[in-house]
Amino acid sequence: MKFGIVTFPGSNCDYDAFHAITEMLGEDAVYLWHKDHDLQGSDVIILPGGFSYGDYLRPGAIARFSPIMQEVAAHAKAGGPVLGVCNGFQIACEAGLLPGALMRNANLQFVSAKVRVRIENSDTMFTNLYERGEVLRIPVAHGDGRYVASAEVLDELEAEGRVIFRYADANGTLSADANPNGSERNIAGIISDGGNVLGLMPHPERACSPLLGSNDGVRLFESILSRVAA
Amino acid sequence: MARFRIAVHITPRKGLLDPQGNAVKDALHTLGFKAVRNVHVGRYIVLETEAYDAIAAEETVTDMCRKLLANPVTEDFEIESAVPA
Numbered sequence: 001m002k003f004g005i006v007t008f009p010g011s012n013c014d015y016d017a018f019h020a021i022t023e024m025l026g027e028d029a030v031y032l033w034h035k036d037h038d039l040q041g042s043d044v045i046i047l048p049g050g051f052s053y054g055d056y057l058r059p060g061a062i063a064r065f066s067p068i069m070q071e072v073a074a075h076a077k078a079g080g081p082v083l084g085v086c087n088g089f090q091i092a093c094e095a096g097l098l099p100g101a102l103m104r105n106a107n108l109q110f111v112s113a114k115v116r117v118r119i120e121n122s123d124t125m126f127t128n129l130y131e132r133g134e135v136l137r138i139p140v141a142h143g144d145g146r147y148v149a150s151a152e153v154l155d156e157l158e159a160e161g162r163v164i165f166r167y168a169d170a171n172g173t174l175s176a177d178a179n180p181n182g183s184e185r186n187i188a189g190i191i192s193d194g195g196n197v198l199g200l201m202p203h204p205e206r207a208c209s210p211l212l213g214s215n216d217g218v219r220l221f222e223s224i225l226s227r228v229a230a
Numbered sequence: 231m232a233r234f235r236i237a238v239h240i241t242p243r244k245g246l247l248d249p250q251g252n253a254v255k256d257a258l259h260t261l262g263f264k265a266v267r268n269v270h271v272g273r274y275i276v277l278e279t280e281a282y283d284a285i286a287a288e289e290t291v292t293d294m295c296r297k298l299l300a301n302p303v304t305e306d307f308e309i310e311s312a313v314p315a
Contacts, residue, residue: 057273058301065298094301101303103242108249148246148304182247 001225003029004042006072006088008063013049013085013205020205021046025221034066044081044224045072047088049141049203059102059144060090069095081125081224082197086142089189089199098192098199099157100149102142106182110143114213115180117188117202118168121161124191125227126198129219135172136165136216138202140180145201147183147190157190165189165200231280234287235315239308240300241272275299284312 003021007014014031021029030040034052039045052063063069069091076082076097084092092098105111114137119130130136149157157163165188167179174186181201189200204217242248250271258266277294281287291309300307 057299061298061301093303099303101301103246103304104249106247106249108253146247150303182249 001027001044001228002040002042003027003044003046004032004039005029005046005048006032006034006068007048008034008050008052008066008091010052010054011048011050011087013087013203016203017046017048017085017205020208020217020221024208024218025225027221027225032068034063034068037067037071039068039071039075043228044083045075047072047082047084047091048205049086049088052087052091055144058094059087060092060094063087063091064095073097076192076194076197079194079196081228083126083224084197084199085203085205086140086145086201089201090144092197092199097197098190099153100147100190102144102201103146103148104144105142105146105180110141111145111180112139112141113180114139115188115202116168116170116178117165118172118174120163120166121191123161124164124195124198124223126191126220126223127164128227129223133172135168135170136207137214138204138207138216139214140202142181142201145181145183147187147201149184154184154187157187158185160193162191162193163187163189164191164198165202231282233278233315234281234284234312235276235278236287236291236312237310238275238277238291238295238299239272239310240275240295240305241270241307243304243306246304272305278315281312287312
């Protein structure tokens with residue numbers, strides 16, 4: 001399987017994603033330059049973390065107009081898998097691939113920490129190798145990660161099982177203390193109505209090796225392999 | 231066609247948590263401005279554009295706000311009257 005990793009000016013997790021895919025997963029990966037119009041036959045698109053366009057205007061607001069995003073949107077519309085991590089989640093929201101938005105952390109601090117997230121739905125192409133209710137240890141590193149949407153949208157996401165990750169404590173209990181950025185309803189990651197676009201603030205690609213303190217992120221990528229290959 | 235200057239105010243949507251505004255409010259209270267009740271921190275954008283008249287310029291900038299300058303989920307915007315640039 002071939003993963004296409006988009007590099008915007010200011011992306012800084014593209015190499016982390018490349019390393020996770022090629023070294024930890026043993027799959028093919030290519031970098032896709034933001035000015036190109038060619039996904040180079042990629043099966044899965046990753047919008048990586050970073051600070052595309054310096055977060056000018058709003059995080060992700062300018063990146064969504066990059067030429068490659070037209071192709072990414074077409075890929076998503078055709079049901080192709082798209083994984084947006086951190087800045088990639090912000091870009092996906094700005095591009096309308098996912099509902100809602102990511103705002104400044106409630107405590108105004110840039111948070112760089114290993115957090116815990118609870119799996120809310122394991123029946124997706126990104127989480128089928130996890131158990132529902134399982135708690136993962138995954139790093140976050142962001143200043144604008146507070147997920148916000150209207151109450152109607154939040155209710156709809158919950159009713160349709162589209163909230164995939166929530167910040168929780170070690171026992172899987174949701175609390176304000178476990179929520180690093182003040183996200184509505186402790187939401188850390190959501191999926192599109194078609195089930196093929198996942199956005200999350202935590203970095204699964206940085207949790208793919210015991211050497212890095214956690215390999216809880218590996219199964220997210222393996223889930224894609226098992227579902228998309230099958 | 232003439233050139234117009236338009237200013238746009240973008241503020242956090244009312245009712246949403248505005249941590250920057252709250253932090254500034256707390257600082258003002260600390261400074262002794264105890265009467266301050268609410269502070270909202272947003273963006274102020276000034277742009278110049280060619281248009282047939284002021285109305286057309288304002289309509290175009292409204293479109294820009296909807297498509298890029300403001301996030302429809304989290305922000306409100308107000309446009310000042312277009313003035314000749």
